[in-house]
Amino acid sequence: MNRLPGAIFVVLSLAVAACAPVQLFPADVRNGVENDFDFSTWRNIPNARIGQKVQLGGRIVQVNGGNGSLTIIATQLPIVQQPAYGPKDSGRRSGEFSIVYPGALDSKWVKAGNRLIVIGTTKEAKTVVVDDVQRSLPSLTAHCLHIWNTGGKEIAEFPYNAGGGYEPLEEETHCAPH
């Protein structure tokens, strides 16, 4: 009888821990991230918000490499908790932004269609060529990237993929070298 409260406490603790939110990035990287960052405003006036630490979700559209860094063009997607934590394509067209990652990544991580969450600092708008069209996109320098190797599919589609076959989703956090 005396053990009952202890058992309840253990069960509740496990339940809370089991349903705890996912933490993809180290605490020092997460510190200082602006929680109420308005992507639409930044997209419209990219140079008005320089130097802010933000977290954004997206889908990789294109990647340009060179000079020891990568420029990732991504379409912004909302980060959801359900059915699986991460950027989710809601079907609505959202804006693109560019991520400058000061380092190299394996090609499998920077494929078009992969989902990502980035923590970075906003910079001045960057002129890039997307689909042969020169565009000025809001830009940020990445501190850390978390990439899901979804190949264009939704995160929630894994691991029980259409077609049969258990396919665990590859995901990894990459932080820029200091």
Added chain:
Amino acid sequence: MKRRERQAWFTGFCLLSLWAPAGAEEIGPVRAPAHPAVVAQAESTRDTGAPSQPPVASPPGGTSLEDLLLQKGSITMDEWIQVRAEQEYSGAESARRIDAIEDWKTRTELFPILRDKVNFGLNALQFLYSHQDAHVPEGKSQDNFSIRRSEILFWGRISDTLPRWHALMEFQSINFGRETPTGGSGAATGQPIAATFFRESYIDFRPFQSWAPYMNFIRMGIFRMPFGIFTETSGGLRDIISSPYLTSVGSGNGNRTGSAGTIDFLQERDFFVDVRGKLFNRLEYVAGIMNNNNFHANATGANAPKSFYTRVRLFGTDVSWISFTTIQGESNNANTNINGRGKGAFDRYGLDFRYTSKIIPGFMIQGEWWQGHDGANQTTVGRPANGACLDQTICGGSGAPGAMRRTWYVLAKYLISDGPFQNWEPTVMYEQFDPSTSMSNDLYTRTILGLTYYFENFPPKVQSKIQFNYEFRHHQGNGPGVAYDTTFDAFAQNAFLVQFQIRFM
């Protein structure tokens, strides 16, 4: 009063709208060359009857080339009108085309196939050549061509609540499965009645969005069972050509040792309902209940005693894990569609692991270990059986006591990702199956050396490849004291297989 006011306003608007186009015509191009665009619109409106036209493109500053030429006297007004009319004509044509495309776009966007509600694909189309060293009956060949699988898959996503439906047809497998009748040895052999064309169908149901992924969804229907790794892996994604022994091993009918005959240790598919989710972001679970009578039961109608199953999978990294599976319940030999099952308590315990190396990209090793108990009087599908009776002459079946079976395998492969051997993948697998752990002289062993070349490799949806497998097979026998000849036993003689596969969805 108000009604009259509304009528007056309405009449006014109608008069205004009637006046507007007339006015436009009156201030035409000839009378007002300083505003030629308006004239052109009026001309166009008269010719085509189009409600509106897109503005004519003009260079920055608002003055077009023909305006400049007109102002400088390089062209006459008639030529200016002609140029503008041609522009209007091409503009109207473009607008008409765009309207037509928009119309089609609006229509086609409603197609279920463009909204992910209905999709179809080729799960696996496999052409197999096999050579076996085992002797074959007169008139047969040791070299065989066959279509191993011809599977068309349909699936879709209806909503967040119904995230997937799925149906798989096996066009190659139109043979009939036998039923296993109840009765003694005098009873008739089961008739072939169940086709296997209908292979998989299931519905995923996510009742509470906010509970995902902890309680992600409920799956109900027929599908590959979540037992270990191989059972759950589609035939179009497997690393070797043959099915592992844990799925099926042996041939012929059972005997009183419980070691002989075909044994389907783990059925690949069944009728089931289960719940799936993920905890701690590291621990996946599945728990459910199944018919325990294979998917053929859809046609034969046998609802066998149910079994409970569960699997927990703990991830070390995102792609490496260890998991534990158990199945607990009852089985019955009468009316079964699974070989080697007896009457009584039924259980399975399984451990599996997969290590996908991040240090050596392309290297993967996995393994499974399974053990389980089958009840007494195990039967071969199609032979009469009658409960737990051990007297084979009365009951049919094998007449064997309950048997504890055990199997395990280890598979390793390495995908070469650059150099002259890019896209080649050597594979090696070793497996053992012990039909009855209490009996000697009944062990099956096999070593498979494989080589795969991928034409396209974007799993899980795209995988076109050619596989070469050589299998070193060995079978000790059908139990102690049982006469056994390896000459015709395909599980005791080596085999060579080549399989060409397309998978695209």
